[in-house]
Amino acid sequence: xxxxxxxxxCSLGILIVSFLVLINEFIQLIxxxxxxxxxxxxxxxxxxxAIIGGILSIIGLIKHKTKLGLFLIAINxxxxxxxxxxxxxxxxxxxx
Numbered sequence: 001x002x003x004x005x006x007x008x009x010c011s012l013g014i015l016i017v018s019f020l021v022l023i024n025e026f027i028q029l030i031x032x033x034x035x036x037x038x039x040x041x042x043x044x045x046x047x048x049x050a051i052i053g054g055i056l057s058i059i060g061l062i063k064h065k066t067k068l069g070l071f072l073i074a075i076n077x078x079x080x081x082x083x084x085x086x087x088x089x090x091x092x093x094x095x096x
Contacts, residue, residue: 002065004066004068005060005061005063005069006060007057007060007063008056008057008066008068009060011054011056011057011060011076012072014049014053015053015072015076018045018046018049018050018053018079021041021045021046021049022046025042043083046079046082047081050077050079050080050082051076051080053072053079054073054076057073058073
């Protein structure tokens, strides 16, 4: 088993935080709807985290080529386009 780079581990941590932010927007464990954020984290939060995590994943993949590094790059690429995906799916489901 190959040893993971510290950059890959940081990217994994950022990905987990990004998913926790998304989950929080839906279950409102920490209420953000009553603040000025009001959905900002739902739309743009994952994209911001994806840019940082993607850069760290690429650096980690250059240092140690692992399957986790490739997986993190793919997930961060999907999260980069999260607002666009959310807008289209929301339009298809709710038909606004």
